[in-house]
Amino acid sequence: MKQTYISIPITGHNIDTQRRKAERIKEQIPNSISPFDIVDGTDESYGYYMGKDIEYLLDNCDTIFMCDGWEKSKGCSLEKCAADIYGLKILFENESNILGF
Template sequence: MKKIYISGKITGVPIEQARAKFAEAERILMCSGMDPVNPMKNGLPETASWKEHMVEDIEMLLDCQAILMLSCWRTSKGAKIKKAIAEQMGMEILTFKERNIDQKNSGAIRQS
């Protein structure tokens, strides 16, 4: 089963909104037969520093075969760093098409 790291903007987004967006991507990946890696579940407290989160998240990323970029990634410093790492490591880069959560999963994820 392919492990896919989910990447998108977290800093500056209301925490419940970020959790919901990452949970939706996680659900879709699982329904597509993939093994999602959700950085919102990295085990660190929300009060940990940005740097602490980045170190843990990058360790999680390096254990994956691909990265899924949520639509909000372009405005996230951390997501841009993780995408650059994934590219340099030769990982597959996927993008997530935002859509209604009740729609079918097919077509939600595509290769960049």
Template sequence: MNKKVYISGAIAHYDLGERKAAFADAEKVLKRMGFEPVNPFKNGLPEEAHWREHMRADIALLLECDYIYMLKDWELSKGAKLELDVASSCGIKVLFEVTLNV
């Protein structure tokens, strides 16, 4: 399969270490599922770059993907909402992280 999948989720206003770990965990899960994950934390920009710069780089990465993977609580993020809108508008298939409350 080896389809590229962009990982999207809330980052700003959260603990950066926790967010990096969540995105890295998603990367591992997606690899096990046979996908080629694209992690926006690896967009080539320094962490301190402006949000707009990150969004431009991230959307460029997204547009090269077959899928977008929305991490839980993505709805809390302006950037993730924008990424989902771009993906939907461009025919990129959407996957959602499923969490079970058992």
């Protein structure tokens, strides 16, 4: 079974808040992973992190969970486009009954 990738807006948000939200989501969705699990740090370029996230998404996941606010995030929009192109199942936080927040 492949993983569920959590697509969460990061740029322009408090990183600690988004990290905590990703951890709460992971508690609710079995076998899920967030961008914070793939590459964590601040010493590389934005393109480096996005490249690693997309690579992981396509190689290891069959589902993507789009967190609220994804539409305003270039990174999340790119992840959704990749998921659309490669036929991954797409779930949306605002349509999900999994999360209690």
